[in-house]
Amino acid sequence: MSVKSASLKSYILRRVLQSIPLIFAVIIFNFIIIHLAPSDPAVLLAGEFTTPEWLEKTRNYFGLTKPLHEQLTIYVFNVVRGDFGYSFYHMQPVMDVIIARVPVTLLLMVTQLVFASIAGILLGAISARKPYSFTDNASSAVALVGWSVPSFWLGMMFIMFFSLQLGWFPVQGVVTLREELTGLPYVLDVLHHLTLPAFTLSLWTLAIVFRQTRASVMEQLWQDYIVTARSKGLSEKTIVFKHALKNASIPVITVVSFMVGWMFAGAILVETVFAWPGLGRLIFEAIITRDYPLIMGMVIIVSVIVIIVNIITDIIYSLIDPRIRYR
Amino acid sequence: MKSLDKIYKFKWSGCTLLICILILSLKSPVRITQDAEEPKYSGTMIIQNRAEPPHFNLGISMAYGMEPACNIYESLVSWDYNVNPHPELAESWEISPDYKTFTFHLRHDITWHDGEPFTSADVKFTIEEVLIPHNPMGKLAFLFFESIVTPDDYTVVFQFKMSRVFFMVFLNPVSAPMLPKHLYENTDIMKNPYNEKPVGTGPFRLAEWVKGDHVTLVRNENYYDKRKPYLDKLIFKTMPKAETALAALENKEIDVLTAAATGMLLHEVPRLEAAGFKTSWHGWEYWKGTPNLVFNTIRPITGDIKVRQSIAHALDTEQITKLVGQGYYVVSRGTFPSTMPYYKPDVKQYPYDPEKANELLNEAGYPKDSATGVRFKLNLISDATIPSLVKASEIVKAQLKEVGIDVEMLPLEVGTLIARETAGNFDLIMELGTMGPDPSTYWAYHYHSRFIRVPFGNMAFYTNSRVDLLLDMATVNVDTAKLKEYYYEIQDIVAEELPSLLFYETRDPWVFSPDFGGVIPPGPNGGYQSYKNAYWIKGQEQIAPSPVWVWEVIVAIVVVVAVAAAVAVIVRRRRTQAQ
Numbered sequence: 001m002s003v004k005s006a007s008l009k010s011y012i013l014r015r016v017l018q019s020i021p022l023i024f025a026v027i028i029f030n031f032i033i034i035h036l037a038p039s040d041p042a043v044l045l046a047g048e049f050t051t052p053e054w055l056e057k058t059r060n061y062f063g064l065t066k067p068l069h070e071q072l073t074i075y076v077f078n079v080v081r082g083d084f085g086y087s088f089y090h091m092q093p094v095m096d097v098i099i100a101r102v103p104v105t106l107l108l109m110v111t112q113l114v115f116a117s118i119a120g121i122l123l124g125a126i127s128a129r130k131p132y133s134f135t136d137n138a139s140s141a142v143a144l145v146g147w148s149v150p151s152f153w154l155g156m157m158f159i160m161f162f163s164l165q166l167g168w169f170p171v172q173g174v175v176t177l178r179e180e181l182t183g184l185p186y187v188l189d190v191l192h193h194l195t196l197p198a199f200t201l202s203l204w205t206l207a208i209v210f211r212q213t214r215a216s217v218m219e220q221l222w223q224d225y226i227v228t229a230r231s232k233g234l235s236e237k238t239i240v241f242k243h244a245l246k247n248a249s250i251p252v253i254t255v256v257s258f259m260v261g262w263m264f265a266g267a268i269l270v271e272t273v274f275a276w277p278g279l280g281r282l283i284f285e286a287i288i289t290r291d292y293p294l295i296m297g298m299v300i301i302v303s304v305i306v307i308i309v310n311i312i313t314d315i316i317y318s319l320i321d322p323r324i325r326y327r
Numbered sequence: 328m329k330s331l332d333k334i335y336k337f338k339w340s341g342c343t344l345l346i347c348i349l350i351l352s353l354k355s356p357v358r359i360t361q362d363a364e365e366p367k368y369s370g371t372m373i374i375q376n377r378a379e380p381p382h383f384n385l386g387i388s389m390a391y392g393m394e395p396a397c398n399i400y401e402s403l404v405s406w407d408y409n410v411n412p413h414p415e416l417a418e419s420w421e422i423s424p425d426y427k428t429f430t431f432h433l434r435h436d437i438t439w440h441d442g443e444p445f446t447s448a449d450v451k452f453t454i455e456e457v458l459i460p461h462n463p464m465g466k467l468a469f470l471f472f473e474s475i476v477t478p479d480d481y482t483v484v485f486q487f488k489m490s491r492v493f494f495m496v497f498l499n500p501v502s503a504p505m506l507p508k509h510l511y512e513n514t515d516i517m518k519n520p521y522n523e524k525p526v527g528t529g530p531f532r533l534a535e536w537v538k539g540d541h542v543t544l545v546r547n548e549n550y551y552d553k554r555k556p557y558l559d560k561l562i563f564k565t566m567p568k569a570e571t572a573l574a575a576l577e578n579k580e581i582d583v584l585t586a587a588a589t590g591m592l593l594h595e596v597p598r599l600e601a602a603g604f605k606t607s608w609h610g611w612e613y614w615k616g617t618p619n620l621v622f623n624t625i626r627p628i629t630g631d632i633k634v635r636q637s638i639a640h641a642l643d644t645e646q647i648t649k650l651v652g653q654g655y656y657v658v659s660r661g662t663f664p665s666t667m668p669y670y671k672p673d674v675k676q677y678p679y680d681p682e683k684a685n686e687l688l689n690e691a692g693y694p695k696d697s698a699t700g701v702r703f704k705l706n707l708i709s710d711a712t713i714p715s716l717v718k719a720s721e722i723v724k725a726q727l728k729e730v731g732i733d734v735e736m737l738p739l740e741v742g743t744l745i746a747r748e749t750a751g752n753f754d755l756i757m758e759l760g761t762m763g764p765d766p767s768t769y770w771a772y773h774y775h776s777r778f779i780r781v782p783f784g785n786m787a788f789y790t791n792s793r794v795d796l797l798l799d800m801a802t803v804n805v806d807t808a809k810l811k812e813y814y815y816e817i818q819d820i821v822a823e824e825l826p827s828l829l830f831y832e833t834r835d836p837w838v839f840s841p842d843f844g845g846v847i848p849p850g851p852n853g854g855y856q857s858y859k860n861a862y863w864i865k866g867q868e869q870i871a872p873s874p875v876w877v878w879e880v881i882v883a884i885v886v887v888v889a890v891a892a893a894v895a896v897i898v899r900r901r902r903t904q905a906q
Contacts, residue, residue, distance in 0.1 A: 038746030047389040048761055048783045049772060050463035055782075057460070061517065089390070090381045091517055100538040159574050171574045174540055177373055177562050275566045275575075277379075277539025285379070290742055 008318060012311060019307040023300065027079065030299045031072050034292055040064060041088045041290040062088055075296065084300070085293035089286070094297035098279065104174055105278040107190075108271075109263050111198040116205035117256050121245070123206075124213025124252075128221060129240045136214075143210045146203030151266055155200040155273035162196060169196045172275035197274040204266055205259045212255045216248030223247075249320055257313040261306045370863025371560040372843055373580070374854070375572040377587040379539055379565045383525040385504040386457040387517060389464065391587075393501070394854035395542040395563045399440075399527035400504035401857065403431050403450070403483075404495065408609045408851050410764050412495055416445065416505060416528060417483075426490040426805045433481040437551045439507050440525075440532045447477035452508035454485075461516055467768050468497035470802070489803040492810070493668075493765035499613075501855045530556040530859035540565060550859075557845065557862035576604070582840040583847060585854055586610055590835035591714050593653040599838050605847075606836040612851035615664035616833040617760040618651075618719060620707075624826055625788040628693070628703055629754050635825040637687035639677035641730040646679075647722050648831040651715050655836070659829035662821040663770060664762050666832075669814035674822035684730045695731040702731040708747055709757035711738035719830060720757045745782045756786055760829065766814055767802040774798065774821060787826035794820055 042058040059065050063074070078085060084094040127136035145154075163171045170176065170193050181189050220226065221244050229239050267280030279298065286294040318324045378392030385396045403420075404412040417431040437445040454475050459465045471489040478484065487494070497503055505528065510521045525533055530552070531544035542563040546556055564581055566572040569588035573595060575581045589596060600606055620638075622629040629635065648658045659665070661674050688694075693702040707723065709716045717738050724734040734755070739747070747753050762769040771778065775798050776791075778784030794817055801813040837848045844864050850856030 037742065039742035043745050043749075043782045044742055045388070045390070046463040046782060049389075049467060049763075049769075050782070051466045052781060053466060054463050086518070087381075091387075091522060092382070097538070104539075156570060159571070163578055164574055167578075171578045171580055172566060172571050173564065173575075173580070174537075177541060177543075177564060177580070178371060272568050273571055275540075275564065275568070275571055277537070277565065281567075282539065288740060288742065 008315065012315070015307075015311050015314070019304075022307070023303050024076065026299060026303045027076065027296065028072065030296060031075065031292075034290075034295055035068060037290065039290060041292065044289045045088060075293075079300070084297045087286075087291055087294040089289045089291045089294070094293050097294060098282070098297055098301060101277060101279050101282050104276065105267070105280070107194060108198055108201065108267065108276060108278055109260075111194060112202035113205060113256070113259065113263065115198065116202035116259075117209055119202075120206045120209025121213050121252060124210045125217050125240055125245050127210070128214045128217035128244075129236060131214075131218065139210060139214075142203075143207035146207035147211075149203075150269070151200055151204060152269040152273050154203065155197070155270055158196050158200055159273070169193075174276065197270050197276050200274075201263070201266055201270045205256075205263070208255055208259065209252060213245075213248065213252050216251050217244050220244035220248045246320065250317060253313055253316055253320070257309050260309045261302065264302055365868070366557050366845060366860075366862040367864060367866030367868065368557050368862070369559050369866040370557075370843075371562060372558055372582050372858065372861060372863065373562045373564055374583040374858075375566050375575070375581050375585055375588055376542070376563040377565075377567055377585065380542065380563075382522040383533065384506070384516075384519070384522040385501055386453065386506050387461040387522075389462070389501055392565070395533075395544060395561070396504070396525065396527075397500040397529075397849075397855045398531040398544050398561060398857040398859075399525045399529045399533060400500055400506070401527065401529050402500050402503045402505060403433075403498045405856060406499060406613065406851050408612055410496070410612050410851050412498070416450075422495075424805070426492050426494070427487045429485040429487075429491075429494060431483045431485075433483065434551055435481055437528050438549055439509075439528055440547060440549075441507075441510075442549070443507065443509055444480075445505070445507075445528050446480040447483045448480070449505055449508045450483045451475050451477050452512060453504070453506045457506055457511065457516055458503060462502065464497075464502050467772075468494075468502045470768070490805045492805055493767055496613075496764045499850075499852060499855065500857070501852065530857050531561055534560075552859070556857070556859040557866065558858065561858055573599075576838065576840070577602070579840070582843055584838040585848070586835035586837055587853075589838055590833065593655055593835070596653075596655070596836060596838065603841050604838050605841055605843075606838050607847055608834055608836050610837055610848035610851065610853040611834060612666060612764075614761050614763050614852055615666055617659055617664050617762065617829045618716060618831060618833065619659075619758065619760045619827045619829040620723065621756040621758055621786045621827040622825070623751060623754055623756075623788060624790075625751060626754055628705065631691050632824060633687045633691035634693070635828075636677065637684040637691065637730070638727065638732070639684075639825060639828050640680045640687065641684035641732070642723060642726050642828070642830075643679040644828075644830050646726075647719055650722055651719050652831055652833075655834050656831040657834065659831050662818045662827075662829060663766070664832055667762060667764060667766060667769075669766055669811055671815045671818040674818050677825075677828070681730055688730065688732075693731075700731055701733045704733040704735060705754040706735045706737055707755040707757060708737045708739055708744055708753045710741055710744055710759070712741065713759065715833075716757045716759065723755075723757070748786050749780045749782055751780075751788055758783070758786065760827070767798070770814075770817065771798045771802065774817070774826065789824075789826035791820060791824065 040059065041062065042055045042064065045058060046055060063071060066074075075085065086092065087094050087097050090097050123139040127133075127139050130136060159171050162169045174190060174193050175181065175186070176189050217240065221240070226239060226244060229243055264280055264283065267278055268284045270276065271278045271281040272284070283295065283298045286298065374394070376392055376394055378390070380392040380395055381388060381390050383396040383399060385393055385400055401415050403415060403417040405415040406412060416433055416437060418434045420429065420431045422429055433445070433447060433450070439445060454469065459469050459472065462468070471487045471491060473486045473488045476484040476486065485494070507526050510526055511519055523536070530547050530550045532547050533542070534545040535543040544561040546559050550556065566575065566581075569591040572581065572584055572588045573592055576584045596606065622635050624630045644658055648656050657665075660676065661670060661672060663670055665672070688702055695702050707720050709720045711717060720736050720738070724736055727734050748756060760773070762773070772784050774785060774789055774794055776785065776789070776795050779788050779790070797813045797817050801810055801817075804810055804813065839847050842864055843861060845862045846860035847858070848854055849858050849860065
């Protein structure tokens with residue numbers, strides 16, 4: 001085992017161990033924050049017509065009449081045992097509710113992240129190579145739109161134009177409900193439905209990745225080794241994409257890893273506009289209904305995802321830049 | 328010669344193929360007609376569902392999104408648009424003159440979706456073990472409930488301690504769905520697995536639930552009414568955003584847009600009608616929405632009756648109705664919805680009169696500030712997710728400014744709204760004011776003092792001992808003359824003291840594809856009844872088909888003969904050529 005791989009393994013182990021108290025800190029903090037919000041789940045479950053007796057019975061059933069510190073202690077111990085509780089609203093185990101939505105969420109998130117990253121890096125590198133050219137200006141304009149225009153508005157505009165006017169894409173959903181497709185037609189149908197929401201969601205990420213790549217690559221193109229490379233007669237394409245981009249990738253990877261956590265927030269609106277049954281809409285509904293166990297379960301999931309992504313990012317750093325070593 | 332043979336073979340094969348196609352096209356024993364007046368069979372209808380159902384047990388939840396469950400479960404009776412009951416699980420019933428005893432005779436031919444028979448034991452179990460303890464409305468619906476007796480498998484007798492004139496209206500799938508005793512007995516009702524895979528008696532049964540996306544129901548082939556349902560399949564697509572649902576309807580991805588969506592898109596209705604979509608203005612007869620301005624009567628300013636009456640004069644309800652309702656809503660002239668029993672149309676009115684409003688405010692001791700022109704400030708909270716209420720709030724703010732009242736609008740998410748409402752932390756609330764057809768329950772909910780601090784209850788913190796007494800007496804009285812006297816007096820008092828001011832009565836339409844007909848929405852309470860009376864106009868008349876195997880055999884014989892003839896011809900020609 002090489003020295004570098006051994007130190008990387010011990011670094012990963014250390015990061016995992018460090019993340020455990022971090023996750024518990026996140027649980028405690030969010031538990032307090034959620035319970036500070038006005039109203040309670042029993043009231044929101046009741047609907048418009050109910051009685052004080054029913055509200056009290058429901059609060060007792062969910063353990064909401066216990067003191068807050070007792071509720072927190074019970075919850076933490078249950079989480080340690082792998083029990084994330086029952087959703088107040090869905091009356092199902094929290095993990096069952098979350099897992100049911102994971103596949104479509106992953107499909108949307110991964111698709112938009114991959115597209116945004118590839119497109120953003122490509123456009124950024126091309127723009128850095130020829131700043132203030134037509135390509136650079138056009139890409140910057142797209143990035144500006146993606147950064148500043150609300151995603152839900154963009155989504156509605158795309159629906160009106162691409163779905164209603166042109167009829168190229170469906171308005172909503174994951175599959176065509178009138179047909180029972182299987183096999184390849186089913187896959188193509190899902191991809192057809194995925195296109196607009198993924199594209200809408202990707203624009204914000206694309207804007208950030210594009211800007212970061214452009215700036216980083218431009219900075220690299222001023223370095224001495226680039227002058228050397230040019231004097232050696234290397235093509236501009238090779239200089240940009242093989243040398244400059246590689247050295248500029250560290251901050252870009254950092255930015256992309258940040259996007260993973262923010263994706264859930266952006267996904268709430270896009271999933272609502274396109275009626276996409278993902279985790280973004282689920283957590284929004286959980287907050288509205290004060291579904292405490294489901295909110296906490298989602299918080300834990302997102303926290304774990306962010307921690308894992310950060311660890312993976314650190315690994316990628318060391319792979320890209322051999323000068324980076326972990327102790 | 329060889330090319331001619333090829334052409335000949337091709338012609339023979341082609342003719343054979345053509346004959347087969349013609350025969351196959353005649354195979355179907357079913358005629359297809361375009362007559363839209365008669366119900367047709369088959370078809371799939373896709374309906375917008377405004378929220379994801381948490382599960383399917385209507386007995387323990389009245390959450391939004393539970394409409395699919397109303398096709399799986401049924402109640403003892405169903406309701407038409409005039410709020411008249413019709414036989415469903417019960418084929419007949421008797422009500423004692425004192426309205427304390429309700430006897431239902433159940434149908435003998437009903438089975439649950441798993442084949443078990445539906446009996447009176449299921450009714451008794453559902454009422455006693457599920458609805459009364461677990462349904463949010465259970466204690467209200469079964470107020471004064473004493474016992475339920477089942478003398479035989481098909482007779483159910485409800486006994487109440489006091490008279491319940493309006494008890495029948497609670498027998499609908501939302502507040503009284505019948506659940507299978509054999510699947511729920513001795514279990515935790517709240518966590519029973521059949522909450523997710525329901526077994527009901529309804530015309531449809533659950534086929535698929537893709538959580539967060541859609542619910543698919545298919546025809547119950549063993550439904551007691553052999554003529555129904557007409558449709559093969561219902562799909563409830565979860566679409567919380569009204570604009571997306573509208574686009575999906577126009578793109579033919581869904582077939583039915585419910586009033587929950589159109590209520591936010593009233594300005595689109597004329598365009599949809601012009602485009603050929605059908606509209607139905609039913610579905611509001613049971614639960615009526617009457618947006619109103621609620622005054623916090625325990626606060627100094629809004630607790631002053633002169634201030635409340637002056638605000639009533641300062642508001643142009645005609646203009647509010649016109650601007651919010653796009654010409655579809657009706658101005659409210661009373662203190663309760665006009666479709667409710669014992670509605671009194673000639674209560675005290677507060678015509679738009681800003682001068683009178685100013686006069687009353689001056690009398691109340693709130694003169695205008697000489698510098699700012701403002702008499703006092705009030706906050707107005709409303710549900711931010713209901714655009715019509717927010718719009719009405721904006722108009723109220725503008726109109727009250729004219730008489731020197733500075734209104735701070737606070738649209739809130741519903742949890743925060745309820746918290747502030749029950750805590751009395753507000754001056755004014757703009758609320759939807761839903762009322763049902765039982766005055767003893769729904770009117771009491773809004774104006775009886777025992778419902779103060781109950782969410783969406785007596786939000787005004789209104790206390791009037793005479794109104795409390797009249798409501799209590801009306802709840803247990805059966806004499807229609809007395810009931811009219813009590814309810815009329817209540818309305819006069821409420822109109823005078825004005826704990827709330829009604830603006831208009833909502834009438835949000837259902838919009839659906841012209842390819843469908845029948846009863847849409849399915850009942851007077853919107854989607855909270857089954858779609859068994861809806862049909863696809865391009866469906867089929869139900870004709871007894873000839874046995875499938877006969878046609879299969881005929882086609883097979885013809886194909887074989889045709890192929891054999893073609894082969895024989897080819898072989899003969901080759902022999903001829905060889906010779």
